[in-house]
Amino acid sequence: MTLEELQERMLVEIPAMPRRLTDGARYVLDNPDDVVIFSMRDLAGRAGVSPATLVRLSRHLGFANWSDIRMIHAAHLRTMPAAYARKASAVLAREGESELLAEAFKSHLANLEHTASVNSAESFHEAAERLARANRVYISAFMSCRGPGHTFAYLCRMLRDNVFLLGSEATSLVTELSTLRSDDVVLSINFQPYSREINHIADTVKRSGAGLICLSDSRGTPLTPHADTVLLFSPESPSFFPSITAANALVESLVVALLAHLGDTASERIARIEHELYASGTYNHLNG
Structure with a gap:
């Protein structure tokens, strides 16, 4: 075997x-x-x-x-030509605020290095291709993952239409996913402990035949057996809460891959949106 x-x-x-x-x-x-x-x-x-x-x-x-x-x-x-990059060694003993801050930044760097090492360029390409072909993109990101979810929604809308962040409207998740079809894609961001929504997402994706891109801390979640592509990130942290630094980096990297896949069409769309932001006064022109 x-x-x-x-x-x-x-x-x-x-x-x-x-x-x-x-x-x-x-x-x-x-x-x-x-x-x-x-x-x-x-x-x-x-x-x-x-x-x-x-x-x-x-x-x-x-x-x-x-x-x-x-x-x-x-x-x-x-x-294998080389072993995978090792995770960060055990965190240093806490001896004061400055040591704890240094430890936190070491953990962020280690998470980024780990995330970069375990995700291949081919995986990013497959995910970007699936997102580009989707009729609609639904983003499932709850609790601590809400931040990376908002980031992906904002950036992805700069590149294409029909991008929806689940849980943003005054409706239930069941209602939001009731029209999910096989030509749609769900992008899920999650890590342990997983939110209760993950099981409904898994059931709906399986029943509808929709695509699924899973950004997670593990390949062994209720979602990953149904995923077209799995991209991993590490949430390790010396603090009392998990770190989403690597999740944010993964989201931004996936958007870069999507931009490269869409090419000139996306670049022209970004230019139009940027022009409108300046024309509307949302962005300020600084002279001198």
Whole structure:
């Protein structure tokens, strides 16, 4: 079995797994290098599960023991030209405000480096192509992801028509998605803990046949089995709340890919909008 086949099996099995097995499976999916580098005990600690959970995960997937999964990852790693960029090392001990601020910026940089390393140019191209062809684009971004969702909506509307941010109107999500069709695309931004809307999005996308682009912290979410493209970002933070720095960078990078895909048509649209913004007084002309 190849690593790709193993990952596909895990994605299929995750929705029906017990919670602890799901935690282990998601970590294995998102950190394939760690499976080779660390012992089962150390890997379990990083995943927040017990070593016995990884053994149960192996057997749930049809293997005799954990070493079978590790061998598949090792065989894949030997075929790669270079290992994936490592995540940031453990955060420094907090000793004061200046140290905490430095730690926060180190975490932001590490998240950006990780996000850049795990998403291929081909994935951006596939997502941009799907967005360009869509009849309508719906953006699903709730709670902490609302900021990146607003950013994508604002920038995407500079490039094309029929872009809608779900939850903006005085209607229910069910009503907003009731006319979703196979020629539409939903762009979802989410990370753990996932908002309750994610299950309705998954059901509606599956039923309608609409496209789905998933920006997430994991390949093992309720949405990713239905996604055309998955782009990953890391929300790690030394603070009490997750960081959306990498999510914002991912959104802006996806808009760049969409602009490149649309070409002169989008450039001309941006020029017209910019002209109107100045003509209306929304932007100020500064002279001298």
